[in-house]
Amino acid sequence: MQNPDIYTVSRLNSEVRLILELQFQRLWLVGEVSNFVQAASGHWYFSLKDQAAQVKVAMFKQANRTASVKPQNGQQVLIRARISVYEPRGEYQLLAEIIEPAGDGLLKQQYEQLKSRLQAEGLFADERKQPLPPHINRVGVITSPTGAAIRDIVSVLQRRAPAIEVIIYPCLVQGEQAASQLKQMLSIAIRRNEVDVLIIGRGGGSLEDLWCFNDEQLARAVAACPIPIVSAVGHEIDFTLTDFVADIRAATPSAAAELVSPDQSHLLERLRRLQSAMVQAQRSQLSRLKPNLKQLEQRLLALHPKRRLQQQQQRIDELQLRLNRVIGQQLSNAQRQQQYLQQSLQHLSPAKAVKQQHEHLQQLHQRLQRGISLQLKQQQQTLGRLSNQLNTVSPLATLARGYSISFDEKQQVLTSSKALKAGDSVTTQLAAGSFSAVVSGVSEG
Incomplete structure (x- = not known):
């Protein structure tokens, strides 16, 4: 190689x-x-x-x-x-x-295997967990009604927040039937929807004692619970699957009660701190904004409608004074013109001529009155003479001597009976009055 x-x-x-x-x-x-x-x-x-x-x-x-x-x-x-x-x-x-x-160890092995599987499914993920409501008025507790856990929870709640109402969903928390009862009570709590938060748990014990809280179906039900749920199983060192899938894990039942119940003294102290911080923040903000407020006040003073109205009012007063002076001057000129015209009028006045004409008119009026009276007297004399002549030839004088005049229906003077027939109406005028008659017969003469 x-x-x-x-x-x-x-x-x-x-x-x-x-x-x-x-x-x-x-x-x-x-x-x-x-x-x-x-x-x-x-x-x-x-x-x-x-x-x-x-x-x-x-x-x-x-x-x-x-x-x-x-x-x-x-x-x-x-x-x-x-x-x-x-x-x-x-x-x-x-x-x-x-x-x-x-x-x-065998139980622990089963626990670890189920824990790994549920964790791989994302049931332990923080993003799926719900926060506790900001204001809790009613707490539901799924546990044994006779165990130490419920006594601890009620004691803590009465001490820290006595106004919170507690509803117990009783069930077994140990033994073969415990897991099914825990699931049943959880379903009842969800269906009733009468509490703001749920606590599920019990006091401490061995791994076998706590084994019902490692049930897979219970763990899945806790993970799917729409109500925020706090798991408080055993002591601080004990961990069960409900602790991992619950929205919050409490070390003990007492700790769970403290989580869901704000301490009133702490709240008052926090409120005082917040109030003090708010006052300080307000003062700081006021101090920071005071220069801006001063600038805004100056701008407002310069641009305020009241300022503009004052200026306009001053301008109006100025124009009013000018107008008064102009009107005064014009009135003064008019008065001088009037005096001049009055003097000229007095020189040219027709009053004297009018007086002379008035006297002449009165003379003419008197002459007219005398002429009218004389003329009227002459006319009255003439009228009397004519009246006498008229009376001499007037039919009224004839009527006064006992004669009468008859008229037909057309007010025509009747001079002959031939113009009449029986049934005609005639009117007869006498010297004093008249009367109407109906013709009953006619005779010719």
């Missing part, structure tokens, strides 16, 4: 380690502990074996300090580990991260 790629043992072991660590993800194993050794550094070293094989395991101090059990030879355990190689001796080994007794 030309220029062969020659490995050193260190290079080989290093590359094998990298291959194993990259090829295999974390895995769970169950087996029996043997050859357990705790080094002075605090690290644990042991073998994990079954009936046909064994593998070396190392659990460093950073991992084993949180372990729930310390392995003992002959003990069945469940571990979660990464595959690696101990390069100085070329031995492949497991680097343990979690160790549990085999019984709890």
Whole structure:
């Protein structure tokens, strides 16, 4: 071979380690502990074996300090580990991260597998979780009505926010029927839609005691709940699937009650701080805006309609004074002109001629009166004479002597009875009055 790629043992072991660590993800194993050794550094070293094989395991101090059990030879355990190689001796080994007794470990393995699947589906994603309402008036609690959890929740709510109403949805929180009852109460709470937020949980216990809160169907129901939900299962170190899928996880039931109930004293203090900050902000803003206000006031003073009205009023007063002066001058001129015309009129006045004509008119009037009276007297005398002559020939004088005049229907004077016939109407005029008659017979004479 030309220029062969020659490995050193260190290079080989290093590359094998990298291959194993990259090829295999974390895995769970169950087996029996043997050859357990705790080094002075605090690290644990042991073998994990079954009936046909064994593998070396190392659990460093950073991992084993949180372990729930310390392995003992002959003990069945469940571990979660990464595959690696101990390069100085070329031995492949497991680097343990979690160790549990085999019984709890199997449950833990199921828990981790279901947790990984739900997480891959996005049920733990923060963007799908709902925030708590800003104002909470009614809280629903899904838990045992006789457990310590409900007592703790009610106690905290009465202390911090006694106005909040609590509705309990009673159910089992341990045992085979617990998961189905939890789901049933959750469905009832959603259907009634009578609370602002839900708390689901119970007090502490073993992994088996809390196992109902790791039910897959319950976890999916909690994730799909339209009402904001707080999971409060066990103690602070306990984690269940409802903690991950709920909108908020509380370390304990008491902590959940504190989350949904603002402390009144804290609210008052915060309100006072906000009020103080608001006053300070207002003062600062007023101080910052004061120069602008001064400028605006000056601009407003210059452009204010009142200012313009004052100027216009002053202009009107000025024009009024000018008008008064002009009118005064014109009146003065007119008065002087009137005096001049009056004097001229007096020189040219026709009053004297009018007086003379008036006296002449009175004389003519008197002469006319005398002439009219004389003429009237002469005419009266003539009229008397003519009247006497008329009376002499007047038919009235004849009538006065006992005669009468008859008229037909056409007011024609009747001079002969031939013009009449029986039934005709005639009117007869006497010297004093007249009368009407109907002709009953006519005789010729």
